[in-house]
Amino acid sequence: METKSIQSVTKDITRACLIEKVLPAIRAKWPAFDSNNPIFLQQDNSRPHIGNNDLEFIEATQQDGFDIRLCFQPSNSPDINVLDLVFFRAIQSLQYQKGPKNVDELVEAVERSFDEMKAKQLNHLFLTLQSCMIEVMKDSGGNNYKVPHLNKNGLEREENLPLQHHCDIDIVNKDLALLQQ
Template identity: 30%
Template structure:
């Protein structure tokens, strides 16, 4: 079962995608890999993080960043909340077919509504989301 910050799990423990991701090592964050060796000093920490990153397979890293992008879209749809079902896009199947996307798009309407929510709150700065002049 996957649980963070005492939140109720968003997926059943026997969910095929969750089990496959766990078997692949998706939930072994770079930090947990890097923490296997005692680190002393910032230079050693940087070296350990870089080594942990290099040790992860390209497929695992692709999966992590695709899940992150999909979760970010869910958070935007939920107006900043985290009450959503974990998205499933069938990464393994798409990868086998050679059509796994590298980037997930966000439609303009969702982007615009997220900017409105952000502008109405005191939780962020819209300057990050405006094109440079």
């Protein structure tokens, strides 16, 4: 097998990846009892992403009784995608330590870094995501906030690291009222 880098990602490449890789993975892992409920795949607004009315993709999604739909992240929306916000950065920092010299070594380093990611690190990532979600809610859905520094390692040493953050009910009610306007 030969690894080749893609010089430019196009709509055709994106469509093929979704149809040949993402949809089969969803079908294989999604609980059968829940397959009749809509499953939304959210994309950002990058040019190579396909539209939510792409006929080839729609045809591929309607197999096996699944209801899989594409949607787009609102423009200029806060970055609360756990992959972009923290997960890729964490894997990238592990991968940089390995110093790959070609594409094959890079792929190997990323896969190894993914495998080395510990449950403790994942908990830290999701706590960061939750704290950012709360900050977005405090900003009434805006993205004018700084990622909070939580001193997770210190809290963990003191055995006070939470599994999840709690959001003040007043913040939730304020944002629910905004959504209903």
